[in-house]
Amino acid sequence: MPPAAAFRLLDAYGLPPAPWRWAESADRAVAAARELGVPVAVKGHVPGVLHKSAACGVRLGLEGEQAVRAAFADLAGRFGGDMEGAVVQARAGEGVEVLCGAVQDEVFGAVVIFGAGGVDTDALADRAARLAPLTTGEAAELIREPRVSTLLMGHPARPAADLAALRDALLRLSRLAADHPEIIELELNPTIVRPDGAVAVDARVRLAPHQAWDPYLRRLR
Incomplete structure (x- = not known):
């Protein structure tokens, strides 16, 4: 199930994830980070890749627009046309x-x-x-x-x-x-x-x- 659909399913059962936005371009990722407030994480979505961290598909602690743009570009370059987009997500805090x-x-x-x-x-x-x-x-x-x-x-x-x-x-x-x-x-x-x-x-x-x-x-x- 794509990330956006999975998150909406969780929300329907009162299990809201950390605030997030879906982005299919670097510009949209930057706009999402602006809405959520930094720092954010950018997580590339590639169908078939089950563990994003193990596949180096996650960038954490991004503090500014340039960092977010660079992270999205880096992920897009790594996965090429297989990457359908990315989840931009607010930091959940320590725990x-x-x-x-x-x-x-x-x-x-x-x-x-x-x-x-x-x-x-x-x-x-x-x-x-x-x-x-x-x-x-x-x-x-x-x-x-x-x-x-x-x-x-x-x-x-x-x-x-x-x-x-x-x-x-x-x-x-x-x-x-x-x-x-x-x-x-x-x-x-x-x-x-x-x-x-x-x-x-x-x-x-x-x-x-x-x-x-x-x-x-x-x-x-």
Whole structure:
């Protein structure tokens, strides 16, 4: 699903990402940065590229119009005609990076996944899962299970994160996944959890035709 459509889907379920604009040219990227206020990030969208950071498709901390223009031109030069445009996004602020996601299981249906986020999420594999839709108690349990929860609870060098906002986000995400079985994978990574809220800064949504069937029912092949 293209970024703009994915962000609109999140917004419909009360999961607004960090403020963003879609830009298909350097001039539009500069205008977007002017609307959002600097610093901003510019993230190139190339169909088929799942991890933009790993593909060097993200430019962060851009402070002025020249920096934004140069970043867009750099991404366009890197990906050529494959780049359909870029998301220009306001900075979300400092916090704990977590992954909030969901997948469709053939037997159990929608499954919500939560754990450590950021570029190292696959290497850390610090995740837990529950069936969707979640109850409030299940969302709280899901937050406490991964090791990253120790950062969310706070310590002398870091204030506690807004667990209520994170719990609400997981509940809304679980409802979204349960409502739309055609969404076979949904990943909000990273979601930044701060003392004053939780906000997604990137979203990846994969769709596939859905056919309801019983995996235990014998079928002709």
